[in-house]
Amino acid sequence: xxxxxxxxxxxxxxxxxxxxxxxxxxxxxxxxxxxxxxxxxxxxxxxxxxxxxxxxxxxxxxxxxxxxxxxxxxxxxxxxxxxxxxxxxxxxxxxxxxxxxxxxxxxxxxxxxxxxxxxxxxxxxxxxxxxxxxxxxxxxxxxxxxxxxxxxxxxxxxxxxxxxxxxxxxxxxxxxxxxxxxxxxxxxxxxxxxxxxxxxxxxxxxxxxxxxxxxxxxxxxxxxxxxxxxxxxxxxxxxxxxxxxxxxxxxxxxxxxxxxxxxxxxxxxxxxxxxxxxxxxxxxxxxxxxxxxxxxxxxxxxxxxxxxxxxxxxxxxxxxxxxxxxxxxxxxxxxxxxxxxxxxxxxxxxxxxxxxxxxxxxx
Numbered sequence: 256x257x258x259x260x261x262x263x264x265x266x267x268x269x270x271x272x273x274x275x276x277x278x279x280x281x282x283x284x285x286x287x288x289x290x291x292x293x294x295x296x297x298x299x300x301x302x303x304x305x306x307x308x309x310x311x312x313x314x315x316x317x318x319x320x321x322x323x324x325x326x327x328x329x330x331x332x333x334x335x336x337x338x339x340x341x342x343x344x345x346x347x348x349x350x351x352x353x354x355x356x357x358x359x360x361x362x363x364x365x366x367x368x369x370x371x372x373x374x375x376x377x378x379x380x381x382x383x384x385x386x387x388x389x390x391x392x393x394x395x396x397x398x399x400x401x402x403x404x405x406x407x408x409x410x411x412x413x414x415x416x417x418x419x420x421x422x423x424x425x426x427x428x429x430x431x432x433x434x435x436x437x438x439x440x441x442x443x444x445x446x447x448x449x450x451x452x453x454x455x456x457x458x459x460x461x462x463x464x465x466x467x468x469x470x471x472x473x474x475x476x477x478x479x480x481x482x483x484x485x486x487x488x489x490x491x492x493x494x495x496x497x498x499x500x501x502x503x504x505x506x507x508x509x510x511x512x513x514x515x516x517x518x519x520x521x522x523x524x525x526x527x528x529x530x531x532x533x534x535x536x537x538x539x540x541x542x543x544x545x546x547x548x549x550x551x552x553x554x555x556x557x558x559x560x561x562x563x564x565x566x567x568x569x570x571x572x573x574x575x576x577x578x579x580x581x582x583x584x585x586x587x588x589x590x591x592x593x594x595x596x597x598x599x600x601x602x603x604x605x606x607x608x609x610x611x612x613x614x615x616x617x618x
Contacts, residue, residue, distance in 0.1 A: 290341040297370065298337045303327070303544070309476075309508050310334045313343065317503040319448075319496070320478040323541040324524075325515030328478045329359075332444050333366045335476065339442060340374045347377030349441040353459065354382055355450050363446065379440075383455045386462075387413035390436050410454040417461035433471070437462070440473055448479030448499065452490045465502055475503055481535045482528050497535065509536065512544040517554035523567040559598045583615035 265274055282292070290298075299307055309320060309331055322328040332352060339345040354360035364380040381389065384406050388394065390413040395401050417433055443463055445451075451459065464472040481493040499505055513521055525540045543550075551557035553565025570589075572581045590603055607613045 294341050294371075298334055298341060302330070302334060303512055305508070305510055305512070306331050306334070309510075310338050311342070315474045317474060317505040318476045318508060319499045319503075319505045320476065320508045320510060321536050321539070322478050322480055322510035323513060323536065323539075324480070324483060325513040326510040326541075327512075327514060328480075328510065329363060329366070329446065331510065332446055332476075332478060333363060333370060335444065336367050336375075336378060337370045340371050340378070345441065346439075347375060348379075348438055350444070351379040351381070351386070351440050351442070351462070352444045353386060353446065354380065355447045357382055357385075359446060360385075379438075383451075383458055384409065387458060390416060407454060410458055414454070414457045414461050417458075418467075419457065419461055433464075443473045443475045445475065445477040445479075447483075448477040449481050449484040449493060449496045450479075450486050450491050451495055452486075452492070456495045460502070463503070475505075477505075482531070497533075509539045511536070511539050511541050513541050514544045514547075516543075517556065517565070518543050518550070518552040519566050522552075556598075559593055559596045580615035582612070583618075586616060 262278065265277070269277075299311060302310060306327055309318065320328070320331060322331070336350055336352065339350060340347060352360075352363055354363055360380050360382055364375075364378075367375045367378060367380070379386075387409045391409060393409050393412075416436060440462070443459070445459060459475075459477075460466075462473065463475045477496075477499060479496050481496050484491055484493050484496075500507060516524075521541050521543055528534070529537070529540070547554075551565070553560065556565040559565075570585060572585045586605060590600075593603065594600065605613065605616060607616075
C-alpha cells in the first residue's frame with residue numbers, strides 16, 4: 256500500500272520525464288500505444304517483419320498485399336483488424352471484412368475474437384452476398400432454393416443503392432442514405448481479392464467510395480495473389496487485382512515467405528508459375544520462411560520417402576482398359592511404402608478428376 260501511495264503522489268508531484276524514467280525505464284514506447292504491453296505483444300510478436308510492416312502502419316493508406324500461398328494472408332487481415340481496434344482505437348463498427356465464402360468469414364471472425372476478445376464485437380465480417388443482403392434488407396428462408404440469378408440481383412441492388420461507385424451528381428439525401436446503410440464504416444479489408452468477379456468488384460468499389468470525394472472514401476486493404484486465380488469458370492479475372500493499384504492509388508506490399516510447404520514443393524511451384532506471362536509477383540518468387548531455411552529440402556518427408564528422395568515426381572502408369580486399376584495399384588504401393596517408413600494415413604491425400612477414378616482406390 257505504501258508503494259502504491261508513493262506512486263500516486265509522485266504522479267502528481269514529479270515531472271513527467273522523471274516519473275516515466277523511474278517507473279517505466281526503457282518502456283517509453285509502450286506508453287505511446289493505446290493498449291497494454293501484453294496486448295501489443297500478442298498482436299505483433301507472431302508476425303514476420305513484412306507482416307508487421309503492414310499491420311502496424313498508422314497511416315490510412317490504401318494497400319494491396321500480394322501474398323503467395325502459405326504466407327499468412329489471413330493472419331495479416333486478422334492482426335490488422337486487432338491493431339485498428341486495440342492500438343488505433345477504431346470503433347468495431349467502423350471495420351468491415353469481406354471474405355470469399357462463409358467458411359473463410361467464420362474463420363476470420365473467430366480468429367479476431369481469439370486475439371482481442373470482446374473488442375471484436377461489432378466488427379462486420381461477411382461474404383459479398385451477405386453484405387449485399389444486409390445493405391438491401393433482403394432475407395431468404397432456409398428452405399428457399401436461391402439460384403445465382405437471384406443472388407446477382409441482390410448484389411446489383413446493393414451496388415445501385417450505394418451509387419455504384421460512379422462519381423455523379425448526388426443529392427444530400429443520397430449521401431445521407433449511403434452514410435446510413437454503411438453504418439459509419441471507415442476501413443474495408445478484402446480477403447482473396449483475386450477471386451472476385453465483376454459484380455463483386457463493383458460492390459467493393461461502391462463500398463469503398465472509389466470515385467467519390469476523399470472524405471467519403473473508406474480506407475481499403477486487399478489481400479490476394481494473381482497466381483492463385485482458379486475460378487475463371489465463374490467469370491473471375493486477374494483484371495481486377497491488376498487494376499487495384501490504379502483504382503485506389505494503393506501501395507503494394509509482398510508476402511512471399513511460405514510457412515506451409517517444403518523447399519521441394521516451393522521450388523517446383525516456382526518453376527511452373529514463372530512460365531505465366533504478366534504476373535504481378537514475377538520478380539518476387541516464393542521462398543521458405545527463415546525459421547525453416549536450414550531444414551531438409553523435403554522436410555519430414557526426407558526421412559519418410561526414401562524411395563524417391565522426397566521430391567515432387569510424376570509416375571506414369573500404362574492404364575489397362577480392361578482392368579482399369581493400374582493407377583490405383585501404383586498409388587497404393589506408394590502410400591503403403593510411406594506408411595511402412597513411419598508416415599500416417601492422415602498425412603496423405605489422393606486427388607482425382609472424377610469419382611470413378613477413386614473407386615478402385617477405395618476398394
